[in-house]
Amino acid sequence: MRAPELLLLWDIDGTLLTSHGAGTRAMEMAFAECFGVADAFAGVNMAGCTDPWIFRQAWERHAAGTAFAEGLARFDAAYRRLLPGVLEAGRVSLKPGLPAALDTLAARGDVAHGLLTGNFEHGAWAKVRAAGIERFFETGAFGSDDEDRNRLVPHALRRFAERDRHFTPACTVVIGDTPRDIACARAHGARAVAVATGGHRLEDLRPHGPDVACGSLADPAPLLRFLDGMTRA
């Protein structure tokens, strides 16, 4: 098998899977436990945002008198404890075309897979584990690395480099379902693939200038053609 030439960094929620609100429910439970406030995330648009940023929105509204870093650590610990049970009690569904597209990509032999997600690292692994696709991903970058998603690509490249897998931004592809996924790729010169399987339609994603926009990965041909073009370049 050839050494991987391309690094694909996958967003989780809306791209690989949906937890049907389980992540939000576990966050609500964790915030209520830590700060005594129910429905603390009501009205917060979480799509494409990092967990620390999402926590900050509720903290500013309901707990701003407390220390942010200490509150975040308490919230993270409660969420880490609660999320697996909430995921287990609910249903995690893979998005259309998965895991077949991951199998197809793995068979190419020239692609390494990582995660690039706003989830805390423990939450990211809990979700992909619940969906049965943990085996595809080696490492990644997570909301726990930085509150700003636009700073996450270097964390993923560093973690792969620590495994002696060296990728440049130019051979890195971020796959996600929101304009924020496209922006975080562009912030570091990575390529961007948009999939309209989350809350954004194709016509909402295209103006943000992804290299490829797909309705879903049920037909992975546009993604595969794009990767072929990258390896020929």
Ligand SMILES: [Mg+2]
């Ligand atoms: Mg997403």
